[in-house]
Amino acid sequence: MELYDVMTTAETTRRFQTTPVPRGVLHRVLDKARFAPNGGNRQGWHVIVVTSPETRRALRDLYRGPWQEYLARWHGSADPARSRRLAAADQFAETLHDIPVHVIVCTDINTLAITDAALGRPSIVGGGSVYPFVQNILLGCHNEGLGAALTTLVISREPELRKLLRIPERYAVAAHLLVGYPVRRGGKLSRRPVEEFATYERFDGNPVRSEGP
Ligand SMILES: Cc1cc2nc3c(=O)[nH]c(=O)nc-3n(C[C@H](O)[C@H](O)[C@H](O)COP(=O)(O)O)c2cc1C
Numbered sequence: 001m002e003l004y005d006v007m008t009t010a011e012t013t014r015r016f017q018t019t020p021v022p023r024g025v026l027h028r029v030l031d032k033a034r035f036a037p038n039g040g041n042r043q044g045w046h047v048i049v050v051t052s053p054e055t056r057r058a059l060r061d062l063y064r065g066p067w068q069e070y071l072a073r074w075h076g077s078a079d080p081a082r083s084r085r086l087a088a089a090d091q092f093a094e095t096l097h098d099i100p101v102h103v104i105v106c107t108d109i110n111t112l113a114i115t116d117a118a119l120g121r122p123s124i125v126g127g128g129s130v131y132p133f134v135q136n137i138l139l140g141c142h143n144e145g146l147g148a149a150l151t152t153l154v155i156s157r158e159p160e161l162r163k164l165l166r167i168p169e170r171y172a173v174a175a176h177l178l179v180g181y182p183v184r185r186g187g188k189l190s191r192r193p194v195e196e197f198a199t200y201e202r203f204d205g206n207p208v209r210s211e212g213p
Pocket of ligand 1: 010011013092149150153154189
């Protein structure tokens with residue numbers, strides 16, 4: 001696929017076939033994703049590719065708790081589009097163990113370049129050393145005809161994840177990706193237009209438009 005096509009169509013897949021994903025394909029995706037930028041080029045990521053049915057079920061069980069808490073917050077939403085999205089995400093949560101590949105992306109916290117650590121607000125920069133890599137995995141999967149979903153809810157259960165997957169203390173969990181062949185492709189991505197979030201020269205400058213002054 002063309003790069004721009006991949007970037008503009010890599011939707012979050014929540015319905016997967018149970019067909020296994022060839023190991024060669026998974027290797028190829030990671031082999032391309034590893035060229036992601038990261039602080040100081042220290043490449044502190046470690047990827048755990050989970051295919052064992054028992055471990056996938058354990059991950060589903062761990063995911064369910066935070067998912068139910070999230071769902072409870074939106075219970076009875078009057079917005080029909082949101083209700084539809086939540087129903088799809090609920091089905092996804094309940095059947096998470098059927099998805100053939102769970103990819104847990106960890107990162108060595110000692111390698112993160114956290115240049116905003118002293119600002120007295122939640123750090124954004126630390127995650128920057130691992131999320132470009134995660135995004136590359138998502139794009140690579142899409143390019144291979146795979147569907148993928150980036151999730152983070154289960155990370156609130158990091159102590160249990162550590163035990164289950166034998167993750168050393170110095171690693172943090174950054175992402176839980178679900179990967180497999182999608183039931184259907186071609187959902188439409190909906191994002192704000194450039195004019196709404198990009199400006200010239202200052203935060204309150206002129207909007208960046210496709211043409212004109
Ligand atoms: C940091 C981050 C965390 C996310 N966590 C979850 C999650 O735990 N569960 C889930 O179902 N989707 C999760 N998502 C997926 C978002 O819901 C999804 O990207 C968004 O709704 C846009 O969907 P689309 O890409 O299909 O348009 C997460 C996305 C990001 C970027």
